[in-house]
Amino acid sequence: MNQYASLRERPEWVSLETARGWEPMERTGELYELRDTSAAIREDGTVLLTAWEPIFRLRIAWRQEILEPVKILGDHWERGYGDLEWRGILPERVLPWYVLATDENDVFGWGVKTQPNALCSFRFEADRLILELDVRCGGDAVLLNGSELPAAALVEFHSTERPFAAAQAFCRQLCEAPRMPDGPIYGGNDWYSAYGNNSSSLILENSRMVAEWAGDNEVRPFMVIDDGWQICHCPVQGYNGGPWMMSNRKFPEGMEAIASRMKELGVRPGIWFRPLQTMEEAPANWYLKTKETGTFLDPSVDGVLEWVTKDVKRLSDWGFELIKHDYSTYDIFGRWGFQMGEELTEPGWHFSRTDLTTAQVLKRFYQTLRNAAGEKAMLIGCNTMGHLAAGFFEIQRIGDDTSGRKWDVTRKMGPNSLAFRMPQHGTFFAADGDCVGLTCNVPWKKNKQWLELLSRSGTPLFVSPEAAVVGPEQTAALKRAFSYAAAPAKKPGEPLDWTWNRTPAKWDLNGEIVSFDW
Numbered sequence: 001m002n003q004y005a006s007l008r009e010r011p012e013w014v015s016l017e018t019a020r021g022w023e024p025m026e027r028t029g030e031l032y033e034l035r036d037t038s039a040a041i042r043e044d045g046t047v048l049l050t051a052w053e054p055i056f057r058l059r060i061a062w063r064q065e066i067l068e069p070v071k072i073l074g075d076h077w078e079r080g081y082g083d084l085e086w087r088g089i090l091p092e093r094v095l096p097w098y099v100l101a102t103d104e105n106d107v108f109g110w111g112v113k114t115q116p117n118a119l120c121s122f123r124f125e126a127d128r129l130i131l132e133l134d135v136r137c138g139g140d141a142v143l144l145n146g147s148e149l150p151a152a153a154l155v156e157f158h159s160t161e162r163p164f165a166a167a168q169a170f171c172r173q174l175c176e177a178p179r180m181p182d183g184p185i186y187g188g189n190d191w192y193s194a195y196g197n198n199s200s201s202l203i204l205e206n207s208r209m210v211a212e213w214a215g216d217n218e219v220r221p222f223m224v225i226d227d228g229w230q231i232c233h234c235p236v237q238g239y240n241g242g243p244w245m246m247s248n249r250k251f252p253e254g255m256e257a258i259a260s261r262m263k264e265l266g267v268r269p270g271i272w273f274r275p276l277q278t279m280e281e282a283p284a285n286w287y288l289k290t291k292e293t294g295t296f297l298d299p300s301v302d303g304v305l306e307w308v309t310k311d312v313k314r315l316s317d318w319g320f321e322l323i324k325h326d327y328s329t330y331d332i333f334g335r336w337g338f339q340m341g342e343e344l345t346e347p348g349w350h351f352s353r354t355d356l357t358t359a360q361v362l363k364r365f366y367q368t369l370r371n372a373a374g375e376k377a378m379l380i381g382c383n384t385m386g387h388l389a390a391g392f393f394e395i396q397r398i399g400d401d402t403s404g405r406k407w408d409v410t411r412k413m414g415p416n417s418l419a420f421r422m423p424q425h426g427t428f429f430a431a432d433g434d435c436v437g438l439t440c441n442v443p444w445k446k447n448k449q450w451l452e453l454l455s456r457s458g459t460p461l462f463v464s465p466e467a468a469v470v471g472p473e474q475t476a477a478l479k480r481a482f483s484y485a486a487a488p489a490k491k492p493g494e495p496l497d498w499t500w501n502r503t504p505a506k507w508d509l510n511g512e513i514v515s516f517d518w
Helices: 163-174 200-214 255-264 302-317 328-333 358-373 407-424 444-456 472-486
Strands: 013-018 021-024 026-028 031-034 037-041 046-050 055-063 071-074 098-102 107-112 119-124 128-134 148-159 186-189 222-225 268-273 287-291 294-297 322-325 378-381 395-397 430-432 436-438 461-465 506-509 512-515
Touching: 013 031, 013 037, 037 055, 046 055, 098 119, 098 163, 107 119, 107 128, 107 163, 128 148, 148 163, 163 407, 186 200, 186 268, 186 472, 200 222, 200 255, 200 461, 200 472, 222 255, 222 322, 255 268, 268 302, 294 302, 302 322, 302 358, 322 358, 328 358, 358 378, 407 430, 407 444, 436 444, 444 461, 444 472, 444 506, 444 512, 461 472
Parallel strands: 186 222, 186 461, 222 268, 268 322, 322 378, 378 395, 395 430, 436 461
Antiparallel strands: 013 021, 013 055, 026 031, 031 037, 037 046, 046 148, 055 128, 071 098, 098 107, 107 148, 119 128, 287 294, 506 512
């Protein structure tokens, strides 16, 4: 009989990382103390930290006794990378944001509510459950200066439902106020057919195709202009940042005129940008770090947030109704999610605001994007931390890039991210499993299955069409897929083999069992 940890019980131990290293905290009444730093867990699950000295991380451990087989599922720091899965106990496995455990009869969950002020992760061991609250400022200590920090709100969960239904219910408890799109999200995105080599003529051609496939659907499709439109797009030099005030020569009409033309063709205009990389001159204290490929802005600086606000408002004023912002996690941490683990970034650097945790800096940045977009434009977060973004963005890219060049990449990234992040769809945001790259490099036999799964899953559907490969069979399939995708909200697709298959192939799609040959 397994005895799982309870977050409502007294921890086995609490430890704090300071400049001296990891040190145990002593329990004094309801507090855990170390010199002039204290930690408390309130009855509502809120973890409070008060400190005068520089602090890095807090660890809390609860006893448990696991004697029978269990499978464990965690989340990722940002996007999934084809490696999300249920698996046995692995003590060194970092489980960001939450953890679920299941045996033959029950599902147990432990997590933190969305939008915490710390970067939180769990370790699941046979004899204990450990929560780590990373309150660092970048790669250095945060200086709270005696202020009280509500680091996170803990959630404990138990269900006798099947794992998928339990995971959905758990995610609903973690996010109390998701921000959802105004209707079904579907349409086109040029990235996986153009890979940055786009132009106004290509976008307008794609817009015509997308509008045709949508037919007379009342809900109109989007056409998203991805990377390649900006004035300083330099693929040979590897630069794809700002400034974002004008287009390059491949878009001679200007972006406002193109957005207007797209609407005339029957699509809703969308656009991509990378908010924290620029070639523009800025005050010295606005720079986070500098590389050969451009300067990265520090989002803890008020002036930078004002800068970003102007960029987002400009895109919205041009007429774009969907704004996809990208790269900010990488631009801040200097690492992709799969490279993070316990050490999310290089040690020794910090933001300009040393009194803010990294989580607080990110939330202020996300809030800025939200405020700037207002009600005129929806936001897609790509390479953003979904647990912090929930409530700010309508749509979240849940996995790493699929592909218009190699089917194996889509097979690895697509079904895995869609399956294991599906419990967050409709509970955190609309979960975007990424595009169908309709190109000559990807077999249609495989692509049409990915198209069917996305279109019938209830999640956003985007396709990157290469006109030369769209014949009568593809056109019919696209029209059918767009009809599915444009329909009113439906039950999220359920992966039926996800507890043992990392690339789930058997799905319940709105009551119909469908098997795919990936």
